Amino acid sequence: MDIRIPTMIAVGENSGSAGIYGLNSSVFFTFLTSSVIVFFLSQILCKKERGNKSSLHNNYKLNLCNFNILEDFPNICRMEIHIYSLSILIDKKVKIGGERMNWEPKNFKLEATTIWNFPERGNWATHNGEYRGNWSPYVPRNIISRYSQKDDIVLDQFMGSGTTLIETKLLQRKGIGVEINPETIKIAKKSLNFDKNRDYEPRIYNGDARNLYFIPNNSIDLICTHPPYSNIIKYSQGIKGDLSNCDVDEFIYEMGAVVRECFRVLKEDKYCAILMGDTRKSKHIVPLGFNVMEKYLETGFLLKEIIIKEQHNCNTTNFWYEKSVRYNFLLIAHEYLFVFRKPKF
Numbered sequence: 001m002d003i004r005i006p007t008m009i010a011v012g013e014n015s016g017s018a019g020i021y022g023l024n025s026s027v028f029f030t031f032l033t034s035s036v037i038v039f040f041l042s043q044i045l046c047k048k049e050r051g052n053k054s055s056l057h058n059n060y061k062l063n064l065c066n067f068n069i070l071e072d073f074p075n076i077c078r079m080e081i082h083i084y085s086l087s088i089l090i091d092k093k094v095k096i097g098g099e100r101m102n103w104e105p106k107n108f109k110l111e112a113t114t115i116w117n118f119p120e121r122g123n124w125a126t127h128n129g130e131y132r133g134n135w136s137p138y139v140p141r142n143i144i145s146r147y148s149q150k151d152d153i154v155l156d157q158f159m160g161s162g163t164t165l166i167e168t169k170l171l172q173r174k175g176i177g178v179e180i181n182p183e184t185i186k187i188a189k190k191s192l193n194f195d196k197n198r199d200y201e202p203r204i205y206n207g208d209a210r211n212l213y214f215i216p217n218n219s220i221d222l223i224c225t226h227p228p229y230s231n232i233i234k235y236s237q238g239i240k241g242d243l244s245n246c247d248v249d250e251f252i253y254e255m256g257a258v259v260r261e262c263f264r265v266l267k268e269d270k271y272c273a274i275l276m277g278d279t280r281k282s283k284h285i286v287p288l289g290f291n292v293m294e295k296y297l298e299t300g301f302l303l304k305e306i307i308i309k310e311q312h313n314c315n316t317t318n319f320w321y322e323k324s325v326r327y328n329f330l331l332i333a334h335e336y337l338f339v340f341r342k343p344k345f
């Protein structure tokens with residue numbers, strides 16, 4: 001028998017009462033007592049989990065109840081209470097984040113040189129390394145802090161799992177995210193659903209970085225983005241417009257359209273930062289980074305900085321080390337972070 005208690009209750013408030021029919025009084029009494037115990041236990045657990053982002057998608061089992069945060073509604077916690085053959089579902093609103101969450105990296109200092117190195121990728125707020133190829137939050141934090149002000153509009157048109165937008169929200173910028181893959185948008189929305197700076201919820205579009213028709217000319221204060229590196233990591237199977245399905249030549253050609261849109265939407269005298277890595281073909285380097293840089297320069301951007309970002313996820317296992325020596329090639333261990341400025345006319 002399933003009894004659903006559909007009432008959404010805010011943390012700390014009392015649960016709605018459930019109508020329960022056809023039960024004798026002792027069963028009902030046991031049920032009531034157990035519910036009260038479970039309710040108070042869940043209060044404690046909910047409070048604990050609010051501060052613990054790594055637990056968002058896990059299930060919790062008590063003797064009497066399953067404790068489950070729903071994937072589709074990350075701020076709703078569902079308790080399943082089992083007593084005899086009775087099961088009761090209670091949906092409960094929870095806050096993601098709380099006083100225990102670390103909202104800031106510890107001892108953060110702006111980078112001051114052209115070599116950036118973040119061996120610990122950063123796990124404050126809801127950041128995690130689960131989305132393949134996501135960037136360290138230290139990168140957008142540095143870019144946003146250095147090149148924009150509070151309340152500025154910041155665009156990431158290759159949003160991925162939302163790392164940049166978590167930072168725009170934390171740093172009180174108005175974030176805009178664009179992502180071609182609707183499944184990825186769900187991941188980003190989950191990570192962005194935290195209770196800090198709710199006035200700075202970003203706007204998210206399922207769209208194509210090559211055509212930002214929904215963004216007016218000269219309206220963006222900063223672009224901070226991280227496209228796929230051609231087809232090194234494929235982010236989808238056959239989504240039309242996904243640049244991670246393009247080979248090198250096609251990718252560089254399509255990046256021309258991306259760069260033209262950057263130029264159109266960015267305000268004059270403002271910055272566009274883009275992270276790009278190289279690849280290798282037949283033991284020779286393919287300078288994707290420089291190829292993309294050329295597109296920016298051709299379009300009229302000025303080059304403000306070239307930053308070398310050390311890579312820590314590159315494959316330096318013995319297998320690759322031996323291959324590198326035997327076949328005489330070096331393992332790529334850096335990416336380029338280009339910062340361009342749109343000139344003032």
Ligand SMILES: C[S@@+](CC[C@H](N)C(=O)[O-])C[C@H]1O[C@@H](n2cnc3c(N)ncnc32)[C@H](O)[C@@H]1O
Nearest residue numbers: 134135158160161163180208209226235242243
């Ligand atoms: C390198 S990932 C971005 C990772 C992101 N910086 C993060 O931290 O999660 C590149 C993203 O671009 C998306 N993408 C590919 N082609 C696109 C396009 N034409 N327009 C918008 N997004 C695109 C991919 O689905 C992928 O999520």
